[in-house]
Amino acid sequence: MTPLLQVKSLTKRYGPRIGCADVSFDLYPGEVMGIVGESGSGKSTLLGCLAGHMSPDEGQVIFDTATGPRDTLRMTEPERRMLSRTDWAYVHQNPRDGLRMGVSAGGNVGERLMAVGNRHYGRIRETATDWLGRVEIAADRIDDRPSAFSGGMQQRLQIARNLVTGPRLVFMDEPTGGLDVSVQARLLDLLRGLVREMGLSAIIVTHDLAVVRLLADRLMVMKSGHVIEAGLTDQVLDDPQHGYTQLLVSSVLQV
Amino acid sequence: MEDYNFAYLDEQTKRMIRRALMKAVAIPGYQVPFASREMPMPYGWGTGGVQVTAACLTPEDQLKVIDQGADDTTNAVSIRKFFQRTAGVAVTEATAEATVIQTRHRIPETPLTEGQILVYQVPIPEPLRFLEPREVETRRMHALEDYGLMHVKLYEDIAKHGEIATSYAYPVKVEGRYVMDPSPIPKFDNPKLGGNAALQLFGAGREQRIYALPPYTQVVSLDFEDHPFVASKADHPCALCGATDSYLDEVIVDDEGGRMFVCSDTDYCTGRQQAWTEDAA
Ligand SMILES: [Zn+2]
Numbered sequence: 001m002t003p004l005l006q007v008k009s010l011t012k013r014y015g016p017r018i019g020c021a022d023v024s025f026d027l028y029p030g031e032v033m034g035i036v037g038e039s040g041s042g043k044s045t046l047l048g049c050l051a052g053h054m055s056p057d058e059g060q061v062i063f064d065t066a067t068g069p070r071d072t073l074r075m076t077e078p079e080r081r082m083l084s085r086t087d088w089a090y091v092h093q094n095p096r097d098g099l100r101m102g103v104s105a106g107g108n109v110g111e112r113l114m115a116v117g118n119r120h121y122g123r124i125r126e127t128a129t130d131w132l133g134r135v136e137i138a139a140d141r142i143d144d145r146p147s148a149f150s151g152g153m154q155q156r157l158q159i160a161r162n163l164v165t166g167p168r169l170v171f172m173d174e175p176t177g178g179l180d181v182s183v184q185a186r187l188l189d190l191l192r193g194l195v196r197e198m199g200l201s202a203i204i205v206t207h208d209l210a211v212v213r214l215l216a217d218r219l220m221v222m223k224s225g226h227v228i229e230a231g232l233t234d235q236v237l238d239d240p241q242h243g244y245t246q247l248l249v250s251s252v253l254q255v
Numbered sequence: 256m257e258d259y260n261f262a263y264l265d266e267q268t269k270r271m272i273r274r275a276l277m278k279a280v281a282i283p284g285y286q287v288p289f290a291s292r293e294m295p296m297p298y299g300w301g302t303g304g305v306q307v308t309a310a311c312l313t314p315e316d317q318l319k320v321i322d323q324g325a326d327d328t329t330n331a332v333s334i335r336k337f338f339q340r341t342a343g344v345a346v347t348e349a350t351a352e353a354t355v356i357q358t359r360h361r362i363p364e365t366p367l368t369e370g371q372i373l374v375y376q377v378p379i380p381e382p383l384r385f386l387e388p389r390e391v392e393t394r395r396m397h398a399l400e401d402y403g404l405m406h407v408k409l410y411e412d413i414a415k416h417g418e419i420a421t422s423y424a425y426p427v428k429v430e431g432r433y434v435m436d437p438s439p440i441p442k443f444d445n446p447k448l449g450g451n452a453a454l455q456l457f458g459a460g461r462e463q464r465i466y467a468l469p470p471y472t473q474v475v476s477l478d479f480e481d482h483p484f485v486a487s488k489a490d491h492p493c494a495l496c497g498a499t500d501s502y503l504d505e506v507i508v509d510d511e512g513g514r515m516f517v518c519s520d521t522d523y524c525t526g527r528q529q530a531w532t533e534d535a536a
Contacts, residue, residue, distance in 0.1 A: 077399065078399045078400075081399050081401060085401075085403070100386065100407070102386065103386065103407055103411060104411060104414055106410070106414055107407045107410050107411050107414065110407065110410055111403050111404065111407050112403070114403040114406040114407060114410065115401065115402075115403025115404075116403075119406070119478075119479050119480050120479060120480045120481055121410065121413050121479040121480075121481050121482050122481050124410065125414070142414075143414050143415070
């Protein structure tokens, strides 16, 4: 099977400082990769480089496009934008960064559909209604603006807005960050259901090991810009090899 | 005013504006930045249109200026006077006789012909501004033809009002490429934008943008399959000339709240009334 994403020797420096260094991994269709580490570990830099929000200094990010594997770092800006509104999706930590706050919930969900050429209002609205239901937002909220929603609802709306076009790869940056614990649990359940149901491939960056335990098939642990441990999630969390990973895992156990 | 150069602007400024106009004509619907000059009138008075007109005028031109279709409003009268004094050009109210027509909010009813120039005064040139306030981002969206947002605006309209309620400045796509704001003309006028024999120039003074539709450009009003574009107008004939094919203004005629619908294009309406009287005679 061709990997959906092949990352090769990805390096990003900020002047003399290392953002992330020599990161390589393959992601297969239907797989969820978790990237964990403390703040400053390079996990957000890595996600930014993978998703095309930052330009790395070295390396390749090869995506299996409809016309075969392509290095997305060498794509033109229009090609990359097209990718980011069709095959790719990006869920921001802060829903305000991923939503249009001045546009109704239905318009937010419908935007990607319209961006790829859907021109039938009735069908766009029908799909938006369906997706609101899938993320547990009542259909009668479809014309409300996200500013009238709670933080948890905003995050669920952002997820619906991203998944509506059936992307093949979803990037998530701390998708449960900034939410109350009870709200987090509900969102995680919802995400797990969607990932399984849609067979989604995803890369999730988080500092929260509970998130990766629940969602990720595989795990990479980052420290000072380097991947220091990688493997199946349960393996890494139950039997961490690296001292730093052991520390991370034990600190979670203490909570 | 004799101290001024022909049509007020100095030759260097006019050349700069003409260069922007050439670029705008070469890329229909694309907003070309230009260094807008201070004009001896406030921005709301159409300084963008005035500068474009000044750059186009020749001493042989016949100028017509309309505001909401009328030649006799304060705005139209002062701009017309301005060019009479600074350029000494002949002025006219007859659409067919004019070589350059500066307009705010209307396209004349009388079909324009080859060789005529229609100059629009534009307050906000950016059709995406309503939903995306960042200039850098809207420019990128134009460059990448990333126009999903434009339909989001129409979607919101239908969600809120049950139909596309946008009735002025209705967005269009030019030659299948750039999405353009036609300035606040009623959507009734949108069909006249496309395939027009005249050269159409758009000037936004405060926002420093020029754009253009060369003659016979393809212009399509955005819509949905199940909510198609309709060039609507008040469902009445004109109370003065009986026209059923012209855009109408509702005017209050007495203190009792009496109303009637009349052509907004005064030249068109007067012309039809005169033809009537002549027929009768
Ligand atoms: Zn009339």
